Amino acid sequence: MxxxxxxxxxxxxxxxxxxSVGLVVALLIAAYSWRVYKFNRENRFMYFSLAFLLVxxxxxxxxxxxxxxxxxxxxxxxxxxxxxxxxxGLRYSALFYRAGFFFQMASMLGAWLVIFFVSQKSRARxxxxxxxxxxxxxxxxxxxxxxxxxxxxxVFYLTSSVLLSLIVLNYYKNYITTKKNSALKVxxxxxxxxxxxxxxxxxxxxNGSYVVGEILTLVGFLIxxxxxxxVVRR
Amino acid sequence: xxxxxSRLELVFDILLAIQNKGGRxxxxxxxxxxxxxxxxxNGYLEELLQxxxxxxxxxxxxxxxxxxKVVRITDKGLSFLAEFRRMREFTDAFGL
Numbered sequence: 001m002x003x004x005x006x007x008x009x010x011x012x013x014x015x016x017x018x019x020s021v022g023l024v025v026a027l028l029i030a031a032y033s034w035r036v037y038k039f040n041r042e043n044r045f046m047y048f049s050l051a052f053l054l055v056x057x058x059x060x061x062x063x064x065x066x067x068x069x070x071x072x073x074x075x076x077x078x079x080x081x082x083x084x085x086x087x088x089g090l091r092y093s094a095l096f097y098r099a100g101f102f103f104q105m106a107s108m109l110g111a112w113l114v115i116f117f118v119s120q121k122s123r124a125r126x127x128x129x130x131x132x133x134x135x136x137x138x139x140x141x142x143x144x145x146x147x148x149x150x151x152x153x154x155v156f157y158l159t160s161s162v163l164l165s166l167i168v169l170n171y172y173k174n175y176i177t178t179k180k181n182s183a184l185k186v187x188x189x190x191x192x193x194x195x196x197x198x199x200x201x202x203x204x205x206x207n208g209s210y211v212v213g214e215i216l217t218l219v220g221f222l223i224x225x226x227x228x229x230x231v232v233r234r
Numbered sequence: 235x236x237x238x239x240s241r242l243e244l245v246f247d248i249l250l251a252i253q254n255k256g257g258r259x260x261x262x263x264x265x266x267x268x269x270x271x272x273x274x275x276n277g278y279l280e281e282l283l284q285x286x287x288x289x290x291x292x293x294x295x296x297x298x299x300x301x302x303k304v305v306r307i308t309d310k311g312l313s314f315l316a317e318f319r320r321m322r323e324f325t326d327a328f329g330l
Contacts (some may be wrong), residue, residue: 173328183327231324
């Protein structure tokens with residue numbers, strides 16, 4: 001059976017639970033940002049909403065693909081559904097898993113890229129032609145990286161870490177400018193997600209780093225949730 | 235140099251000026267508080283009236299023939315202020 005990397009067996013399922021929390025948080029932020037966009041019609045909110053929607057899509061793909069890998073009944077059901085198309089003995093099952101991981105990686109990297117662009121302060125951002133052409137180039141590179149990551153997963157975590165570092169830097173600048181507690185929390189949240197990704201780079205040395213990486217990412221999403229509640233309940 | 239206010243920010247400033255004066259304000263005071271010209275303010279007030287965010291009332295004044303015109307903020311206007319504050323907090327928190 002196709003495995004991109006090996007994770008501790010006892011942790012199977014917990015990571016899906018953690019990812020589900022992240023998925024809900026991402027959807028909440030995407031929905032609120034869309035609401036703000038409807039209110040003031042400013043494009044940056046639409047892009048921010050799209051970015052968190054991509055995060056949730058990525059997590060949904062991860063939950064689905066890993067769920068099929070972990071649980072036999074789910075695998076059987078999927079076999080019944082895609083069996084006729086996949087051929088006898090599921091010869092193309094690796095293709096299915098690779099497609100799942102590709103969409104997971106491409107949408108997550110795309111989300112970080114959009115958040116990076118949106119968190120850069122400029123009102124004219126994402127409206128000028130040269131900026132859009134730059135994004136086009138980045139999208140191509142991210143798709144390429146997502147394909148390569150299917151054979152060497154470290155490339156995904158490294159690229160993700162680079163993008164997250166730039167996002168953290170932008171949020172640090174934002175905190176320095178606004179001096180707001182909520183801005184500090186958002187920076188801390190992305191810092192935890194970055195730490196989670198960085199630790200996951202070392203999966204080839206010790207598969208326990210996957211557990212630490214997932215826990216740090218969960219903490220990041222929980223801080224985002226807390227900030228979201230603080231902002232919306234005001 | 236000060237950043238140019240967006241249309242929504244101007245509406246927020248107008249409504250905030252009314253709220254800070256206890257919910258009712260004279261149009262002339264509103265013009266000074268919101269830092270807008272007479273013509274611009276009238277345009278915005280018409281729009282806010284249409285959207286039922288404010289009310290224009292006339293109050294009788296002793297020893298004066300003409301009643302006093304006041305601008306009053308509605309419940310819908312107060313909700314707009316609350317929503318705008320949340321939105322601004324979201325914008326600041328997420329660096330948008």
